[in-house]
Amino acid sequence: MLKTICLTAALGAALLSTAAAADLTFDGRSARASAAADGSFTLLADGRPVAIAAQPMRSQTGSVMFDALFALAQQEMAANRVDAIRDPAFNFGKPVDCECFETGERWPYVWTRDVSFAADLALARLDPVRTRQSLQFKLSKARDGHTPGLFVAQDTGSGGSWPISSDRVVWFLAARDLHDNAVFTEQTWQALQATLAKDRAMVFDPRTGLYRGETSFLDWREQTYPDWTRQDVRFIGDSFALSTNVLHYQALRLAERFARERGDARATEYAAWADALAGEIDARFWREDAGMYMSYIGEAAHPVPYAKYDLLGISLGVLAEVFPADRARRALANYPYVEGGSPVVWPQEAQQPIYHNRAVWPFVSAYSLRAARKVGDATRIQREIESLMRGSALAGSNMENYEMRTLAVHVDEGALSGPVVNSPRQLWSVAGYLSMVLEGVYGVEADGSVTPQLPTALVPQLFGTRTSIELNDGTTTYVLQRPETLEGTLLVAGSVKRNANTVTVKLQPRAADLHPHAAAPQPRSDTPRVSQATPTEASAFAPPTPAAPVVVAQQNAWITIIPANHQLWLDGKPAAGASTQTLAIDGHQHCFSLTRREGVLESLHSPMTCVGPQHTLAGATNWTWTAPEPTRVRLRLRYDNPNGPINTGVTAAVKQLAVQCTGHSPQRATVVMPHSVGPQDSTAAEFDLPKGSCTFTLEPGFNMSALEHFAQYNGGKGGRDGVLNAANVRALLLAPVAGNVEAAR
Template sequence: MLKMICLAVALGTTAGPAAAAADLEFDGRHARAEATGKGGFVLHAADGEVRIAAQPMHSETGSVLFDALFALAQQEMDANRVDAIRDPAFDEGRPVPCPCFQTGARWPYVWTRDMSFAADLALARMDPQRTRQSLRFKLSPARDGRTPGLFVAQDTGSGGSWPISTDRVVWFLAARDLLDDPSFAEDTWQALQGTLAQDRQYAFDASVGLYRGETSFLDWREQTYPGWTAQDVRFIGESYALSTNVLHYQALRLAERLARERADSRAKQYAQWADALRTRIDQRFWREDAGQYMSYLGPAGARTADGAATTLLPVAKYDLLGLSLGVLAEVFPAERARRALQGYPATAAGSPVVWPQEADQPIYHNRAIWPFVSAYALRAARQLDDAPRIALEIESILRGAALAGSNMENYEMLSQAVHVDDGKLSGPVVNSQRQLWSVAGYLAMVREGVFGVMPDGRVAPKLPASLVPALFGARERITLDEGKHRYVLVRPARIEGELLVAGQVETQGEQTVVQLVARHDTASAPPQPAERFAPATPAAPVVAAAGKAWRVTVGADEVLWRDGIAQPAGTTQFALAPGMATCLRLTRRKGALESLPSPETCVGAEAQLQGAGHWQWTPPRAGVWRARLRYENLHGPINTGVTAAVKQLRVQCDGQPDQRLAVTMPHSVGPQDSTQVEFRAGPGACRITLEEGFNMSALAHFAHYTGGQGGRDGVVNDARVLGLTLVPLPVVEAAR
């Protein structure tokens, strides 16, 4: 059982401003900080001593530990400033000149996702020049000789990267605060045009109104997706992630803004796309029975009877980053946003990045706290005036750095330890000191979370009253000195309320003084459920013919999903209209928790066309059809690379306009099916051909990739196509 001393005591309610030490205890581990004079500190962390030099910025609070850890974050930020970067998968691991930020002690490279979130949290404001240089490293033209424009690179990833992973648009979240440089602003505008057009063509599903692709940052497949995706990432490529769609929304809003500034006629189109996407995010991801926005939605592939909507499979997995990004982007209605954030589960150590946990997976994203995500949750809680969540995230970010002696990549969610022995489930499996986005999250926690210094220059503190004893001690005021400006928070004489906000604000020269006033907050403390693990994922449904019907085996604790629609309890048999098809999955429920979905079992009519790229076919009836390629892509392993094969399926049917549909064939373990596409056909003949597409190996950036195919050896966008499967799209009575 966790042993914790309340942070208000553990940080040291010091006897006065001259106090020189403070203690923290949690789960049987201790941390202590001492001021050494001239702005320096010694941190006695759980596993050793860390000496911290005086830094350009400093805080003066009632907690020496708080002040020491703010200096530590700056020291670690400086340690991540490098003149060259390297990674074993690029240029054979040789140094690449780049006056950039590296990702962390174990990750001496620049990665799109890490750098972008770190920039958005703090680095864009603390070191704009180096941040711009780091971000520019991830921009690239194409090298295929036929694709003009500038693009953001999606790093190596699941199934051969983009468009299985599509969160490269996070780059634009970082760029927003760096556009005062005209040259960088122009690069951003060019990259927006190219990247958004490409994602619209290859990742956007018009029938659903959402972008496909993996959850942002949660990119270790079986940690958060069903375990069976470890060997087949098609489900991930066909799914729709909350976090990634919110990032697309933010990119579209930035494109709208820059287009308007340039009097570009596309501003209206970007605005329309953004408005529609915001509506779809709220409609599709909200799960009323859980009071949460789902982390991702699975493919289902049926149409409502009126043809107005495509069904999707709701998945009982929730993630803190997607939720926080949605709150901050204001894509959720206020009441739902507040309900979801207040209801997101926590532990005494903080907020885990996903919920519920998977009992058969080791600690990494599963069963873990990530400080940079906690920093986004802190931002979201401030936006919603949620005092208990604000306090929880501030405490968690500070405690983790204090006990570890560094701003680590992640922590186990109960003990907040950097490693927990649990047999084959031990972890976090991978961890790193001075992880860049964790460092940035800490800096954001101090500047925004405590002192209320906002990216736009406003000073808007929202400090939980519960933290006043720890942060003020016997002091009347606490100070953040950033060199060019000094921010002072003055506590009220009496505290009658849960949240301290700005009352009178007075700026004179290089100093802003904020008189805090208390107000009441009705938010409740985050829930700490006793049951943390989802039920085990069932095997695929077993279906057998039963006369003119079909019989399916469903366990007493299982739920049958037919084409994305939960069937009534006890359903074990169903009829199927002649010439139609249907797909089934199972989940398992235990109390309020539900498992991830099983693999699907499909039955009914289908057409199998042999061949590698040209097919002739006459549909038996007019309607909407689903198509998947049978293929094999052995150009890289299932977990990394840049050679997911991306093509366009051109469908020419009598009486119908030409249809071009993006299809992805990710790295495979033997033959498997591609991502699905939908097209309208009939009643005449159809000619179906496979045409060239685009993948990440076509970017000049990856000419330096030496960790697999599609790098120095040139563009590789190919798979061995074995045939084409065509299935009539099922029709259902209602969609979720």
């Protein structure tokens, strides 16, 4: 039976067990910290000693453990400072000169999303020079010598990288506050223009108003997407992810700012794009029955909601202010947590090993903490601080990830064991821990402002018998003074006094706790708040994904039998709740999928079954078709792309499909042919065609192999052997459709 956690001061009291707050116990394991007179510490992490040297920034609290773990994070940040980086897939594993931050002990390279999130969390403020150099490493010109601009590199990834994965714009989240260097500022502006232009042309979908592509960071297909994407990532490239769209929104806002500062007329256009995108994000990803924003939704051909939620996407949306305030508070309050902390996705997939599935990732917990501070969610603030401390203390390092219930770095469950991949001193985990201390406890922002929001329940552990705690960052000492009485759930700044190099903050209960004028958002009654989550507990695991629906033609109708406890979806919308669905054959293509219901949880969608007329036009680059009347058509290429494995590479084939109809202006849309296992369909393009003859041609596109950055890539094709943007095209598939298929609003 699952237990509901009552959040009281007693929870905080269990965090650290001794009067000196030197011990931490969790899940039957313990850690102990001791301090030396020279400012160094010794951490005994579940029986393993870790020496921690004195560090430039010092925290002095009633918790030796808290102070030691802050020093450990700084020590690991220093260890990630390198003069050269290396990876077996680049430069044949030989060192590449770069005064950069490497990604972690087991990832000694610079990866776009890792360094960008780490920079945004803490590195940009703590070491701007090295952070800037790390980011510059991910900028690139095109290899052809005539394509203008600088581009942010999308690292190797699903189906051959960009645009199946399209979250490279996270780079701009990191760069936005690093503009005290004129050269870097100009590089950022050049990269904004070129990168956003390519994304607008090849990733943006005007039918939905969203950017296509994979969820940011959650890039191991079947860990979070349906298992049928394991060998076919076409759907991922056609679908829309919350986190990635929020990152595009942030990049557009930065472009607007830069353009206004330069008097560039495109500022108005960037602003309009950002405004429209914010509206679509809120409208299309919100799911009222769950009180949360979905992690991703289906493609434009079948824009169905998916019962998958991810903490990074929700947190980024809260922080970017693309959600209405009430929905932002509700979404964070409704996101489930387990005893180990907040898992990065919900619900879990029972047949997948531990990695993103069933896992806590410290950098995501740090973003959740930031979001919780933005909406004043005392419960979430406390949970994330506890989780970050427990994971770091018991592992003796800021690990890449942990199993969600135990915070173990590895759990043996046979084929489901994991986390499958893990690394000590993972850069974004280190940055997340530093962010937790600086912002999450002391409230010190990057601009020097001090806005603490400290859960009252953590005061006994952090203060002990002290009347104040303090942080010295090397230039300024920040002092938090304990209130005389502990009231409410959250302590905020009362008076703030600045004296030379000291900032003293008198903590007091927030006014809303003492004089509530409106009820705070409460989690749904069926939202899991569990003390443990094992594979047998239904509340943690989604129902199995159904097989594709079987649709048969009978007389003049398409007939589908709907199994019990299943929901049929038709052209992006739920079908009526009957055991049989009948749809008239009308000369248009229609697409179906199924989900399974078990209690309050819903499965991921089955593969689509599409029925109706489809014309197969043989050939590789040029096709002609005559429309009998004005018709909207959905086009896909039948192809195979053997240029790399499903999980990596830079050679997703990206082309422009051009349509020229007699007497009309040409139309163009992007089609993507990711790495494949044999023949399959490309991403879709839709056009409104007039009556008469139309000619379809494939025109050159752009992929990551076009960048100079990948000239040193030897992990697959499209690197040292030159640019490669090709697939074996066999036919053009053309299906009439009934107008613009849109998600229900």
